[in-house]
Amino acid sequence: MDFHHVSVLLQESVEALNIKPDGIYADGTLGGGGHSYRICERLGNNGKLIGIDQDSNAIAAAAQRLKEYESKVIFVNDNFANIKSILDKVEMNAIDGAIMDLGVSSHQLDEGQRGFSYQHDAPLDMRMDRRNTLTAKSIVNEYSEEEIRKIIFEYGEEKWAKRIANFIVQHRQTAPIETTGELVEIIKRAVPAGARRDGPHPAKRTFQAIRIAVNDELGILETAIRDFVDVLKVGGRLAIITFHSLEDRIVKQTYNSLSSGCECPPQFPICICNKKPIVKLVNRKPRLPSEQELEENPRARSSKLRVLEKL
The missing domain is CATH 1.10.150.170 (Putative methyltransferase TM0872, insert domain)
Incomplete structure (x- = not known):
């Protein structure tokens, strides 16, 4: 089966992860394996990629595409919202970075049935x-x-x-x-x-x-982001690509909450909430696709990339 999916903001999102050759990375939305392929290219012999997708067709297609890197990839047919239990299953406790390309894939749209x-x-x-x-x-x-x-x-x-x-x-x-x-x-x-x-x-x-x-795409999103941040190593990055305003709003608000410090009312003389930022925002404003990408892939039109780094 041909699982065709054009990865959006491919270069920008993979570069944003600052990939270490011996690091452990997760692709929460494996799809056709476009982002995963670029991550694997940068991994050394000790590096690992956990490729997660709830669509079994996507897993099968990505396994074909990533065949040359099969020693580096662990495929998991599950929902990225279960990242903590997924890591338990593959006997790992933390990751160096993760990417999520939300929404429906080109292949799922094109596969009429x-x-x-x-x-x-x-x-x-x-x-x-x-x-x-x-x-x-x-x-x-x-x-x-x-x-x-x-x-x-x-x-x-x-x-x-x-x-x-x-x-x-x-x-x-x-x-x-x-x-x-x-x-x-x-x-x-x-x-x-x-x-x-x-x-x-x-x-x-x-x-x-x-x-x-x-x-339940929106229902799981905020908790999933917080769980991914929990399992990130210090300095690890999370890159999320959204395709519509509702998703983007949840990602933006969750990132802002995780990156903000004290939330006491302004009239309090001293901080009593002791809230410290857990992450820093790598880009204040989202990265958008280039004109060239929009010409080559009109489906990229509404996409936005937001990246955070764990403190």
């Missing part, structure tokens, strides 16, 4: 980890109208969320919604013609929202 894309008609699935039981089909057919509205509004930042949720619930009263194609048609009917003419595909935000809900 997975149900991630509004461009292909396929069963409503959207699971990154097929061992999970919750699917997009369960959400659109079983959740209440209010729950669906909330998901589409909060995770998709979709202003027509109320109408879309209402149209979904009306439609499913006659027959269950089985495919992405059916869902796209319902969304198109719900979004007024004037709103459909401008901007992105009318189903884009709803599909993003349902995918985030199916995979």
